[in-house]
Each structure stands twice: as structure tokens, then as C-alpha cells.
Amino acid sequence: MPTLDSTPRADGFYMPAEWAPHARTWMLWPERPDNWRLGAKPAQATFVAVARAIARFEPVSVGVSAAQYDNACAQLEHPAIRVLEISSDDAWVRDTGPTFVVNGQGAVRGIDWQFNAWGGLQGGLYWPWQRDDQVAAKILAIEGLPRYRTDGFVLEGGAIHVDGEGTLLTTEECLLNPNRNPQWGRAAIEAQLGDYLGVRQIIWLPQGLYNDETDGHIDNFCCFVRPGEVLLAWTDDPQDPNWTRCRAALAVLEQSRDAAGRSLTVHRMPIPGPLHVSAEECAGIDRVAGSQPREAGLRLAASYINFLIVNGGIIAPCFDDPCDAEAAAILRRLFPEREVRMVPGREILLGGGNIHCITQQQPRG
Ligand code: KQY
Secondary structure, X not given: OOEEOOOOOOOOOEOOOOOOOEEEEEEEOOOOOOOOOHHHHHHHHHHHHHHHHHHOOOOEEEEEOOOOHHHHHHHOOOOOEEEEEOOOOOOOHHHHOOEEEEOOOOOEEEEEEEOOOOOOOOOOOOOOOHHHXXXXXXXXXXXOOOEEEEEEEEOOHHHOEEOOOOEEEEEHHHHOOOOOOOOOXXXXXXXXXXXXXXXXXXXXXXXXXXXXXXXXXXXHOEEEEEOOEEEEEEOOOOOOOHHHHXXXXXXXXXXXXXXXXXXXXXXXXXXXXXXXXXHHHHHXXXXXXXXXXXXXXXXXXXXXXXOEEEOOEEEEEEOOOOOHHHHHHHHHHHOOOOEEEEEEOHHHHHHOOOOOOOOEEEEOO
């Protein structure tokens, strides 16, 4: 399939909301021992649980290295799960996979953002990352879908949320970070997001969650639940470093309008914990120069916001935390037409993200 030299907006394409019908969800298989403890075995078990939870609602495609192909096929055996050999540097397909766009007449295409491992050589999480940067093109080739490539513009899918009606949520902490697109100012970034995602209104929250190693991805902090309504991670503890972040975000959201001119209803989601990495968990991670160091006691960027909307369902992380029941109840109240399934997410959290970060929905078109 061709790589297009136009833009989605010029061709009549836009990014649909996550709640629009899906053809499938993509995942990648975790493997690297400097990010996933104990040779990634506990993480692999969790990815299997996530894949199986999603497969109750829609097909799942999982990319895996040649070295892990047999193991992944055996563990992921399920009629709705397809395993494909796709090399990658790690397992965050939200960020390395394509952002799919549609034209409202049944056609689907993909955006292949330039990827630099969340900051390149200025605070990025590992080097090299060129296999990750090839993931989107490989997925689009497998699906036979046309590709837009943004050479010279770095973005991760976890840094954006859209309502499908012209509004985009993001954070200044991530998109204006000099380790992403230092030569691009806010206006140029807004124009680029408009050209590629078809959005007209961009809501910039100052920061994401404390200690999020992605530099504050929005998908760990705040999301749309439907047009005009957002769900924001929240703490009432003034000692929590998230306290000021949550209030700064709320202040922006309360004075914002979406692309349709609506003011926003802001729902609050408790932040679990605070949760920290244990010494035992740290001991299971390979120490490799240039990879993200993991120290015992580090505050984890745990968030129930990091869930995936699937056809008829919500797949959300739980943490064996007193807030788990309230989080599930909030999701059931906000998505009454969907079945909410909570999957233990600590092993994904230890790797630096959660369920939304390890999945990428492909719209039905
Ligand atoms: O949260 C994400 N979207 C990605 C997290 C990457 C963490 C790598 N250790």
C-alpha cells in the first residue's frame, strides 16, 4: 500500500473516538528484561489476561518477535486472537502503532508518527528504537491500509485523546517538551494535529500524572467518556504530588469549550495508592546502561484512567487497592451500556504504563 504525501484532513479523514466501532485491537508481546521483571514472564501472563479480556468483545492481533513466537502462540491460544511476527523494541503499541483515521464512508488509513522512545537521547527510555519506529508501517502493511508518515514530527498515541467530533485533549508537559519536537511551537503543533487528526479544538492540560515516565501522557490522566464529558484522575490528599496537577487540570477543563462549543462535564476518578515499586520487584529487572533505571520505593504512576474502550466493553486495570471497587463503579456508571472488566494491572504498571498504553484500536471504518 502507498505512503501518501497528503494529509488526512486534506483527504477527508479524521481520528474517530475510541468508542466508535472497532475492527480489532492490536497488542505487542512484552519481552525485554531491562523493562519487564523476571524475563517478562509475569508481564506476559498479564498481557494474556488483557488479550483474553478484549477477545470477549472483538478480535485481537498480537505482534511478537521470532524468538518469542512459539511461546506467545501457546499462551495466546484463543479463536479471537491472532499472533503475528512483528519485531519491536518493546510492547507499547499505543505509542508505536498507527493512529487510525477514517473518512466516514468506510475507508480506514493509518498515521505513522515518528517515534523517539519518549524523548530520544534527551530523557528517552531506551536506545535503539528503530524497530519500534517500524511497527506502525508493518501493521498498516499487514492490514493493506494506506499510510501517512510524519518524518520530522514526533508523537505517541498515548499523548492524545479525541472525542471524534473535533476536540483533542493533551498535555503541555509532553507535547511541548523539548525532547519531542524542539523546533515546533504550540501553534505549529496545533496545526499539525489539525491536519493529521482532523481536530479543530485542542485542550492543553499543563501536566500529566506525577512520575509518568512518558512525560505526562494524557491517556494516564484524563480521557473523554463521551462528547462533552471527561474523566480526570483525582486526589484529595494535599501531600500527594498529584494534588496540584489535578487542580491545574481541572481549572483548564472547567474553562474550556469543545469543538462544538460545549462546556465540559468533569468526572473524577480516584488515584490508587499511592503505589511504589518494591525491592523484590526491582531485583527482577536486568540492569542495562541507557535503559530506564528502576529503584525500590519509586512512586508508580498508577491510574484507572488507563483503560481501553472496546466493542461493548471497558477493559480497565485494578491494583488490589481499596479504590478498585470505586473505580469499577465509576466506570459502570459512566458507561452503562458496556460491560466493565477489571484486569490486574500492576505488572504493566511496573513497566511504565497500563492497559491503554499496550493496546491500539483499529476502527471498523
Ligand atoms: O505509557 C505509555 N504509553 C508507554 C510507557 C512506556 C514505558 C516504557 N518503559
